[in-house]
Amino acid sequence: MERIRVCVVGATGFAGIEVCRLVLGHPNMELAMATDRKEAGTRLDAVYPSFAGACDLELSLPEPDTIAQAADVAFLAVPHTASLALTPELLKRGVTVLDLSADYRLHDPEVYEQWYNTPHTSPELLSQTVYGLPELNRKGILALAERRAAGQAVLVSVPGCYPTATALAATPALSAGLAGSDLVIADAISGVSGAGRGANARTHYCHANESVEAYGVAKHRHTPEIEQTLSEVAGRQMNVVFTPHLAPLTRGLLSTVYLEAADGVTAEDVQAAYEARFANEPLVTVLPAGSMPSTSSVFGTARAQVGVALDARRRRTIIASCAIDNLGKGAAAQAVQNANIVLDLPELAGIDMPAPLV
Numbered sequence: 001m002e003r004i005r006v007c008v009v010g011a012t013g014f015a016g017i018e019v020c021r022l023v024l025g026h027p028n029m030e031l032a033m034a035t036d037r038k039e040a041g042t043r044l045d046a047v048y049p050s051f052a053g054a055c056d057l058e059l060s061l062p063e064p065d066t067i068a069q070a071a072d073v074a075f076l077a078v079p080h081t082a083s084l085a086l087t088p089e090l091l092k093r094g095v096t097v098l099d100l101s102a103d104y105r106l107h108d109p110e111v112y113e114q115w116y117n118t119p120h121t122s123p124e125l126l127s128q129t130v131y132g133l134p135e136l137n138r139k140g141i142l143a144l145a146e147r148r149a150a151g152q153a154v155l156v157s158v159p160g161c162y163p164t165a166t167a168l169a170a171t172p173a174l175s176a177g178l179a180g181s182d183l184v185i186a187d188a189i190s191g192v193s194g195a196g197r198g199a200n201a202r203t204h205y206c207h208a209n210e211s212v213e214a215y216g217v218a219k220h221r222h223t224p225e226i227e228q229t230l231s232e233v234a235g236r237q238m239n240v241v242f243t244p245h246l247a248p249l250t251r252g253l254l255s256t257v258y259l260e261a262a263d264g265v266t267a268e269d270v271q272a273a274y275e276a277r278f279a280n281e282p283l284v285t286v287l288p289a290g291s292m293p294s295t296s297s298v299f300g301t302a303r304a305q306v307g308v309a310l311d312a313r314r315r316r317t318i319i320a321s322c323a324i325d326n327l328g329k330g331a332a333a334q335a336v337q338n339a340n341i342v343l344d345l346p347e348l349a350g351i352d353m354p355a356p357l358v
């Protein structure tokens with residue numbers, strides 16, 4: 001079978017280089033093009049020496065015509081609003097787009113404008129895209145595969161890292177009707193690569209090392225994305241209080257959610273609901289009762305591990321924790337998982353490895 005030609009836009013970014021790494025090891029894909037504006041003309045392995053011997057590509061400018069000539073599929077690992085400019089240009093040239101930015105995740109363009117402080121310039125695409133969390137939305141992604149098989153370029157909006165882990169942690173409780181209120185509290189911790197390659201005062205080693213801090217408190221832009229997803233799962237408006245934290249890890253993300261338990265819910269009910277919900281999801285492991293996940297167990301992978309408990313002392317509370325790799329299931333590996341589905345390839349092709357020892 002001929003390899004599918006792939007372009008990674010934003011290839012020198014942390015999410016982009018992880019997509020490149022996965023595509024280079026993918027049995028059905030070929031890394032045909034990698035773009036970067038600042039480093040155009042430089043070899044990718046000059047920016048990332050670990051790619052020496054594995055990739056001799058020279059970085060190109062992200063020009064839609066050039067991308068469309070070189071590739072059938074484009075992963076956009078670029079900041080939000082950058083994708084707004086590129087995506088319509090690539091789709092109309094017949095290129096299928098996996099967008100890792102937030103630009104097409106929110107169904108309501110007004111909510112996007114409110115949280116991203118910029119008007120949405122291609123709202124007509126929002127009804128054509130699908131939110132690419134396969135464990136929640138595989139049917140919608142498969143529908144895109146049918147449209148692509150019929151010759152149409154399609155767009156998958158790949159979820160953010162925090163929304164991915166938080167949705168996987170909360171979904172079984174909500175879909176099983178175990179939550180007694182509309183409030184979900186989510187506390188999450190991310191490694192520094194979540195902030196991207198451009199270090200700043202918050203993410204510079206000397207500030208991030210040996211320190212943990214909450215940020216974006218009561219205003220993080222992932223709040224509406226998480227609320228949108230959990231409300232769809234619950235079938236009613238859910239209200240989310242989301243607090244991210246930065247930890248001195250290169251990569252790794254843990255999201256712990258708290259939901260008031262409905263009357264009569266037992267610890268056994270909760271464990272059974274989580275195990276049943278993800279029983280047929282090879283990338284999601286529900287740990288045995290009493291166990292909680294660690295980010296090292298999913299480092300560098302597309303995998304997620306979930307642990308759940310019931311605190312029955314006073315305000316009976318379901319507590320669930322999900323560990324992912326922010327660049328893996330939180331970004332690049334999930335993007336490849338979506339691409340596999342849309343391209344009618346085995347869903348885990350190129351991404352089913354377990355974590356290495358960190």
Ligand SMILES: NC(=O)C1=CN([C@@H]2O[C@H](COP(=O)(O)OP(=O)(O)OC[C@H]3O[C@@H](n4cnc5c(N)ncnc54)[C@H](OP(=O)(O)O)[C@@H]3O)[C@@H](O)[C@H]2O)C=CC1
Pocket residue numbers: 009010011012013014015016035036037038039062076077078079080082100101102159160161193194195196197198326327330331
């Ligand atoms: N880091 C993470 O853990 C996660 C990131 N994401 C999302 O993935 C995307 C990339 O994130 P990340 O890799 O961390 O970011 P980085 O800042 O590390 O990389 C961004 C990349 O995009 C390129 N770029 C920037 N602006 C443009 C533009 N206008 N047109 C084309 N290319 C552009 C940059 O290179 P140059 O400017 O030279 O072209 C760079 O290669 C973001 O939307 C982010 O929110 C999603 C989930 C997790």
Ligand SMILES: CC(=O)N[C@@H](CCC(=O)OP(=O)(O)O)C(=O)O
Pocket residue numbers: 080100101102159160161162190191192193194195196216222244246
């Ligand atoms: C540690 C850190 O800074 N993390 C980033 C999350 C990156 C991400 O997932 O952003 P997208 O929604 O654009 O994909 C943040 O909090 O903004």
